Amino acid sequence: MKVSFDAKTKTEAFSLNQKKMLQPLVFVVAIAFVTVTADRIDEFMCPKGWRYFKYSCYYIGDVGVDFSDAEMSCIDLDSELAAISSKEEHNYIKSIVQDTGAKGVWFGLALKYGDWEYVHDWRFPLTFLNWAKNEPDTSSGAGCGALYKPLGWAWKAERCGTSTGMTYVCEKRAFLHACASRTCFKLLDYRKSYANAKADCKGRGGSLASIRSEEEINAVKDTVFSSRFLSSPDGWKVGRSDIWLAGSDSGSEGVWYWDIEGQRQKISDGFSNWMDNEPNNAGPSGRDENCMIMRPGSWEWNDIMCDSSTYFLCELSEQVLIAITDS
Numbered sequence: 001m002k003v004s005f006d007a008k009t010k011t012e013a014f015s016l017n018q019k020k021m022l023q024p025l026v027f028v029v030a031i032a033f034v035t036v037t038a039d040r041i042d043e044f045m046c047p048k049g050w051r052y053f054k055y056s057c058y059y060i061g062d063v064g065v066d067f068s069d070a071e072m073s074c075i076d077l078d079s080e081l082a083a084i085s086s087k088e089e090h091n092y093i094k095s096i097v098q099d100t101g102a103k104g105v106w107f108g109l110a111l112k113y114g115d116w117e118y119v120h121d122w123r124f125p126l127t128f129l130n131w132a133k134n135e136p137d138t139s140s141g142a143g144c145g146a147l148y149k150p151l152g153w154a155w156k157a158e159r160c161g162t163s164t165g166m167t168y169v170c171e172k173r174a175f176l177h178a179c180a181s182r183t184c185f186k187l188l189d190y191r192k193s194y195a196n197a198k199a200d201c202k203g204r205g206g207s208l209a210s211i212r213s214e215e216e217i218n219a220v221k222d223t224v225f226s227s228r229f230l231s232s233p234d235g236w237k238v239g240r241s242d243i244w245l246a247g248s249d250s251g252s253e254g255v256w257y258w259d260i261e262g263q264r265q266k267i268s269d270g271f272s273n274w275m276d277n278e279p280n281n282a283g284p285s286g287r288d289e290n291c292m293i294m295r296p297g298s299w300e301w302n303d304i305m306c307d308s309s310t311y312f313l314c315e316l317s318e319q320v321l322i323a324i325t326d327s
């Protein structure tokens with residue numbers, strides 16, 4: 001399978017991508033039915049205690065929190081105060097805060113230098129606004145956005161230090177998992193160095209992924225090339241970029257291991273899927289290549305420099321994962 005894109009706009013590349021995906025997806029699904037019936041494609045998932053909606057996970061906090069505490073609480077949970085970019089998303093959040101007993105719900109919108117912006121990303125385009133009538137009213141020093149129950153949950157500018165009756169909504173992206181018999185894979189669609197990717201997976205209760213069979217390659221294909229994943233905002237980029245796996249020869253040049261705590265295994269003793277003439281340890285300016293990536297499409301491996309930055313694949317046991325299905 002060849003995955004390539006013309007340098008076009010994101011939208012065009014995305015539709016091109018979907019057409020190209022159709023054929024291989026049919027193929028992958030057929031294989032899955034014939035030979036690896038133990039495999040399955042799970043829905044998008046969110047951590048326990050989070051709610052899933054349209055590629056995002058939402059968390060509603062405690063009542064009685066001011067804006068900056070709400071912001072910090074979301075960051076502590078590896079998320080951000082929600083950015084509400086459509087009527088649909090607004091209505092969803094409204095539906096999950098109805099019964100919290102809160103009067104208002106902080107989300108990510110705040111007044112910065114005279115403009116209303118999303119606090120975690122000022123570039124986030126304000127394509128959707130849902131202010132109540134006569135809002136935002138900043139005359140009393142209000143500078144933070146909240147869904148406000150007495151106004152039918154429309155948005156109100158509230159004083160940021162208000163905590164009475166206020167809860168908050170955090171948001172983070174949901175990810176698709178696919179599981180083989182041994183383990184489940186989770187693709188992270190942001191870039192990190194090998195060491196930081198390894199730490200990220202560990203922080204999720206797993207590790208960078210090792211691939212130990214054809215069956216696991218099939219599960220990874222499902223994870224990376226799911227048509228649903230590709231319709232998420234960044235999916236089109238991920239399907240054509242290298243992905244870190246847990247392989248490394250940092251300990252002894254040329255001796256490759258799955259570098260996983262408690263499961264360290266010499267790769268040459270088991271399943272292996274290197275590209276032709278790799279690993280070659282041939283970094284620029286004579287630098288070592290000691291960390292392994294997998295290339296979507298061929299699903300083969302290469303060694304690259306560990307401080308490169310790319311997407312990565314974690315493996316997690318099923319106990320770590322809690323499915324939240326699209327309702």
Ligand SMILES: [Ca+2]
Binds near residue numbers: 082084089171
């Ligand atoms: Ca959002």
Ligand SMILES: [Ca+2]
Binds near residue numbers: 249289291
């Ligand atoms: Ca090396």
Ligand SMILES: [Ca+2]
Binds near residue numbers: 281282289302303
């Ligand atoms: Ca190489």
